[in-house]
Amino acid sequence: MTPIPANSALPAAVLWDMDGTLVDSEPFWMRAETELVGSFGGTWTHEDCMQLVGSGLWNSAAILQSHGVDMPADAIVAWLTSRVQEQLAAEGIPWRPGAQELLLELKAAGIPTALVTMSVERMARQVADLVDVSDLHAAAFDTIVAGDMVVESKPHPEAYLTAARILGVDPARCIAIEDSVPGVASAVASGALTIAVPHQIDLPESADYVRWESLAGRGLADLAALLANRPTPLPTPSLTLNTAEDTVTA
DSSP states (O other): OOOOOTTOOOOSEEEEOOBTTTBOOHHHHHHHHHHHHHHTTOOOOHHHHHTTTTOOHHHHHHHHHHTTOOSOHHHHHHHHHHHHHHHHHHHOOOBOTTHHHHHHHHHHTTOOEEEEOSSOHHHHHHHHHTSOOTTTTSOSOSEEEOGGGOSSOTTSTHHHHHHHHHHTOOGGGEEEEEOSHHHHHHHHHHTOEEEEOOSSSOOOOOTTSEEOSOSTTOOHHHHHHHHHTOOOOOOOOOOOSOOOGGGOOO
C-alpha cells in the first residue's frame, strides 16, 4: 500500500456510484429490460441497453414504454428492481475490480462514505448490507441517496449535493467515483473531484474529471494525491430543490 505523505489533505468524504462502479450489476439490468420488453412482444437490443446506462429509472421507464411496455412507470421500476434483486440474491454481488478493497480501506481510515445511486433504496441497501465490514464494526456507507429519494435524476447534481449535505461536508472537498456519462456529469456539476472509471461505455479524457482504467490497486494515498494536485474548484452550486432530506438516512 502506498504511504500517504505527511500533511496530505484527505477527502472529506468519498461518494460512490453503485451500478457499474461498485458492483457490475449492469448485465442484470440489461437482462431484466430484455425480458420485460420481450414479454410485451418487443425487441430490446444491446444498443437499447446502452442508452439506459447511468440513467434514472423513471427516465428509463419512459423509454421502455416507448418500446411497447404497457405498464405504469412506477410498476416498471418496481418490476425491474425486483428482477435485478432476484439475480443478485441468486448469483451474488459481482464487485468491480478494486472497488470493495478501496471502500474497506476508506472505512478503516475513518473517511465518510455515501452510496449515491439512481437505483431505488431497497436495492441500494441490499448491496450495502453485503459489503463485509464486520471487522470494522461500522456500516459500509454513512448515508445512502437513491433514485427514489431525490427529485432530479443524474446528470442533475441533486443526488451528490444531497449526500454531501447529509454528511455535513463541502462537495468540493469530496471525491466522487462514477462510470457513466450521466453519473460523471452529475458528480462534476456538484463540485466534487470526480474519478471516471469506464465500464460498459467508454469515457474520454477530460479536464473536468480524472479518468482511471480501474480501481484495482488504488488506495487512499491515490485519492489524497488527486486532492493535493487539484486546481482551485469553482464555487459549489447550492441545492434549492424541495428534497425529503429528513428521510435520507444511513
